[in-house]
Amino acid sequence: MEEHRNQSDTDALLEELLRETEEHTPAEPDQPPVPEEPGECPAEPVSDPEPEPESDMEKTQSFQSVKHVQEEHAEAGQEKHAQEHSRKRPVANSAKRKHPKQSHPSAKHGRVHAQGKKRRRTNLPFVLVWTTIVVAISVVLSVGLLAIGKDMYAVDKDTTEKIINVPENATTDQIAQMLYEEDIIRIPRMYRLVSKLNGSDGKYVAGEHVVSASMSYETLTSTLTKPVKAETVRVTFPEGITMLDAAKLLEENKVCEASRFIYFFNIADYNYDIFKKMPKSSDLKFYQHEGYLFPDTYEFYVGMDPELVCQKIFMRTNEIISEGKLEDLDMTYSERMEELDISLDELMTLASMIQREASSVSSMKLVSSVFWNRLNDAETFPRLQSDPTSKYVEDVIKPNISVANDAIYEAYDTYKCIGLPAGAICNPGRDAIEAALDPTDSAFYYFCADTETGEIYYAKTDAEHEANLEAIRNHTKPSDNLDAEAGQERPDEDDDAE
Template sequence: MNEENQRRRTRRRERPVKKKKGRILAICLAALVLAGAVYGVHIWADYSGSFQSSAEVTVKIPSGSSGRQIAAQLAEDGIISHKTVFYYYMRMTGAGVGLKPGSYVLRSDMSYAEIVEALSAGSEREDVARVTFPEGLSLREIADLLEEKGVCPADEFLDYLDTADLSQYDFVAELPDDDRYHRLEGYIFPDTYDFYLGEAPASVAARFLDRFEQIVDQEIRDRAEEMGMTIDEVVTLASVIQAECSYPSEMANVSGVFHNRLNDPANYPKLQSDVTVFYIRDEILPYAGSDTEDFYDQLYNTYVHNGLPVGPICSPGEDALKAALYPAEHDYYYFITDKDGNFLYAQTLAEHEANIRDAGI
């Protein structure tokens, strides 16, 4: 009798375990089905271009690229999300055979079929302008060059940058609310770009800002934080370095002079950089009017304004950005260039005045 009771109790204990295991299995299966469905939706969105942003990106397909390399390049540039899926799409449809090397302006919301069609047509289009923007151009100069090349009207481009909501870019959202002349001066990254003739200012701006976001990566952000600087301060200082010095080999030394002054505000409250005065004279007053000179002097003129100007004064290149973050370590507080472009550095005002005499300027 005791043995029978024992067997019954054992059977009663086993039944709930079986039910619990069944529930766990059902949950796991449901999770797998749900995960598969979600993944399937992602693949469909990538394949069809549905629910994707419509940013335009210049994609360069090198000569001799394989199907896998093309898929990888498209994924790296943000045109597709699933390079393996795209690769097998090309294989199954035979589309990879007719793809041509070149530089293409593609949108991130294009379907696989549209991408293949564009890459098959070739990039030698008559309505594409390739424009190179040297380091150190002002925003007005960049806008004028766009208009000269037939891309978009200068004033429309400037107005878009000054007024559009571009807070999807972290570096724009982080900008202080101040009275700088052009909100995005310094953030239109100098490089070579392909544009459509008559392209909308919004997509032109996206090309520049996407490139800036690519250059100012996490490494730069980490270094800026280590230096106790915001990204806007880095770009502002880099723009002054760029305008003062066109030689990458000297940029770290010039940066060191400015950092020494910024780190000793009691003795050197002002940067005293001539290029900030030139920016007011050449880039602001001809458009804002001479009656605004006093106002902008208080913001940009580093003989009047303490520390950095209110914002960048030109578009710095990567060398200047790195120089702003990695200044040379020295004890100089002054510099000047002679007639041959040689940089002369000094620790004291007396030494600086002697350099001026020696430079013959």
């Protein structure tokens, strides 16, 4: 019974499958009827033979065949549906579906490899940035180390010698700063380190030492910790000395040749404040730096380099001008120059005239007042009319100038030029400089001196001045000689004739 029921179920399933197959199988087109020829009898319909009953095996095979056909039909339907769906989508998506996903292990490896490439492409800018930073730091460090090495070992540095004056009990920091300010070294911190490693700290010898930027740091520490062993000579430059006479004095004491000293002194340009205030060279100046050789006693080496001689003198002059102070006015030289509205060169020129005109320190301020009164009334007194300026032209310029130059002669002669001469006519001392900055308040416009007694006579008018000159010539004392406290009145214009 049960076998019969199972057989019935199987038959019903096969029939249902066959029915579905027929429904999905496209029907063949109807064949047109074949016309019958006349005279022929119509053909009798041929009946299909009755099918023989199928066995269980045949039914099973049939079921499997139908199932296979249905699977193929289903796959064909799916492909057709996919093709229709792809026509509706963009081309890009269609292109993607042309390569269906693969389940093969190599496909998975390809995806992993592609993702790795993508990650590497994403990290590339970061790697480039870090590489650039590392290279830049390396270059900077290399350049820095090269600069330090070149400075420490004085590679390609200036060979000009300079004088360094080491003060008593100077520290390494102070000496390093001095060397830095003189352009001997560029890295004070490294010099301090070398000094410490060499055991030079606390061993520096006070006094003057000759050094140059071409010395290595080790050589500098060795030089500055040893006393200078050389023959020295003391030379005194008196107040009012000319550069020409100073050069002769140096040569006489075997310090250096006079001509070389004059050459280097006039082209000098050191890192001192006075050089920042000096005007540029002038074609009307005979000696460019006449007036800047401060009169004092100096100690030089025998056979010393003339450039070092000049540096030592300028160092002293710079010290006097930069640190000078007028005690009565409680003002520095620079402050007073600014108040009087005069340049450093004008100050030294005026001071040189005062130095050569005044016979004593007490008369310098009164002589200064005469020059200032004339300068402040240039319309009435355009010329200063100082005899020493004319003498400088005759005694210094003309005998030593290579080609005669009337323009230079007139620029120095205050009987011909307007106002101050083109440059200083000697090298003034401290008293003359301070007299030029702080003159006595007076009404004098003239003065003359008795060369035998050194006494100076002052006058407010030209008539008084001529009377003083006549008295000197006659060896009589002028009756109208006034002291510094008199003559406070400004002379009338009618009495200003020269």
